[in-house]
Amino acid sequence: MFAQLIDLMNILKDQTGLAQLSWGNVFMIGVGITMIYLALVKKYEPFLLVGIGFACAVANVPGSGLTQPGGLFYYAYQGVALLIVPPLIFLGVGAMTDFGPMIASPWLVILGAAAHLGIFVALIGAKLLGFTLPEAGAIGIIGGADGPMAIFVTMKLAPHLLPQISVAAYSYMALMPLIQPPIMKLLTTKKERDIIMEKPRQVTRLEKIAFPIIIAIIVNLFFPPIAPLITMLMLGNLLRECLLVDRLAKTAANEIMNIITIVLTVAIGSTMNAEQFLTLKTLEIVALGLVAFMFGTGSGVVMAKIMNVFSRGKVNPLIGSAGIASVPIAARVSHMVGNRENPQVYLIMHAMGPNLAGVFGTAISGGILLALLGVR
Amino acid sequence: MPIQDNVYGALLISAIDFILSFVIIGGIGLLLAAFPLLNRLGKLDDESLKKPH
Numbered sequence: 271m272f273a274q275l276i277d278l279m280n281i282l283k284d285q286t287g288l289a290q291l292s293w294g295n296v297f298m299i300g301v302g303i304t305m306i307y308l309a310l311v312k313k314y315e316p317f318l319l320v321g322i323g324f325a326c327a328v329a330n331v332p333g334s335g336l337t338q339p340g341g342l343f344y345y346a347y348q349g350v351a352l353l354i355v356p357p358l359i360f361l362g363v364g365a366m367t368d369f370g371p372m373i374a375s376p377w378l379v380i381l382g383a384a385a386h387l388g389i390f391v392a393l394i395g396a397k398l399l400g401f402t403l404p405e406a407g408a409i410g411i412i413g414g415a416d417g418p419m420a421i422f423v424t425m426k427l428a429p430h431l432l433p434q435i436s437v438a439a440y441s442y443m444a445l446m447p448l449i450q451p452p453i454m455k456l457l458t459t460k461k462e463r464d465i466i467m468e469k470p471r472q473v474t475r476l477e478k479i480a481f482p483i484i485i486a487i488i489v490n491l492f493f494p495p496i497a498p499l500i501t502m503l504m505l506g507n508l509l510r511e512c513l514l515v516d517r518l519a520k521t522a523a524n525e526i527m528n529i530i531t532i533v534l535t536v537a538i539g540s541t542m543n544a545e546q547f548l549t550l551k552t553l554e555i556v557a558l559g560l561v562a563f564m565f566g567t568g569s570g571v572v573m574a575k576i577m578n579v580f581s582r583g584k585v586n587p588l589i590g591s592a593g594i595a596s597v598p599i600a601a602r603v604s605h606m607v608g609n610r611e612n613p614q615v616y617l618i619m620h621a622m623g624p625n626l627a628g629v630f631g632t633a634i635s636g637g638i639l640l641a642l643l644g645v646r
Numbered sequence: 647m648p649i650q651d652n653v654y655g656a657l658l659i660s661a662i663d664f665i666l667s668f669v670i671i672g673g674i675g676l677l678l679a680a681f682p683l684l685n686r687l688g689k690l691d692d693e694s695l696k697k698p699h
Binding site for chain 1: 651653656659660664668670672674676677678679681684685688689690691692695
């Protein structure tokens with residue numbers, strides 16, 4: 271009788287997830303809970319970390335089936351895997367973004383290319399650590415500081431690295447205010463940080479409407495690999511700038527963006543299972559991501575210093591770091607560092623130009639990378 | 647794959663990508679510098695754009 275009871279209990283236990291629960295799962299559940307803690311208590315990117323942390327914790331409970339076909343997390347991941355989610359995020363970003371500062375200061379867009387040296391430092395570093403070239407390319411794109419683009423390129427080059435790369439990219443974007451200022455101060459003098467830049471010109475409505483149309487045509491013509499993202503970015507921006515369809519623009523910027531954020535965060539978190547995540551490769555990718563962000567920040571500042579010399583002291587080098595993308599966090603960091611140095615220094619509008627150019631810089635680097643590796 | 651999967655390939659791809667990025671972004675900069683010329687075509691009024699037909 272007692273032995274029969276034990277057998278029944280064992281059968282019951284085997285039906286639960288307890289039988290498959292590993293120490294790795296327990297650790298990753300802890301990681302998920304830590305993310306939720308950081309979001310709620312430390313206010314680190316709560317819109318991203320709450321969903322990622324929750325999905326990470328639940329996905330590591332064996333037996334839930336949410337990440338298997340039939341489970342909702344599985345279908346959320348399909349939205350990422352089939353590259354539906356990243357272009358929709360770009361639609362929302364386009365509808366939220368005023369490209370006026372970029373149009374007003376065309377010479378500053380070069381900072382959007384300069385601040386991407388980190389991509390290539392991380393790419394070469396990853397290759398030296400033994401990653402394949404497509405894997406190294408996907409890791410390098412973390413340095414582009416653009417979450418949807420990092421996901422897009424990773425899904426094309428090394429989809430098995432999506433959890434590590436997306437977590438590294440979004441985490442470092444959240445940590446920009448900590449990573450960038452020491453490098454910016456190290457590479458600039460007090461005199462340079464004090465430079466007050468001239469007010470940019472006013473951009474007309476006609477220019478703002480022409481911008482998304484012209485850029486969408488050029489990108490589709492010359493960069494088909496990244497056209498799905500930039501096209502949606504430009505569509506969202508056209509909805510915003512034409513003024514007539516503000517309902518659509520608001521829907522893209524709010525409702526669609528919010529829904530897609532939930533789907534994206536759940537999808538990323540659900541891929542963070544212990545077997546795939548708790549490896550040496552994860553540590554290497556996280557370290558390379560940090561190196562990429564540091565070099566990107568540094569190269570942007572150095573380029574802005576060069577521009578300052580050629581413009582005879584008209585460019586505050588602090589705006590160079592904004593070229594790394596991560597809109598608008600990096601632009602805010604440029605402004606914050608300058609404003610703390612001298613309360614009369616207002617860099618936000620000046621930094622937004624290179625910051626927005628950084629989105630194109632990441633897209634162009636990613637597009638060239640895909641083309642050179644023969645991926646469409 | 648047109649580029650070899652080794653460190654030399656990584657260096658090559660990085661150099662090409664970095665330089666091309668500069669050229670293309672520079673091209674976008676030149677294009678944007680010409681944007682004020684668009685204003686010669688006319689002026690769009692915000693209020694009239696907001697009005698439906």
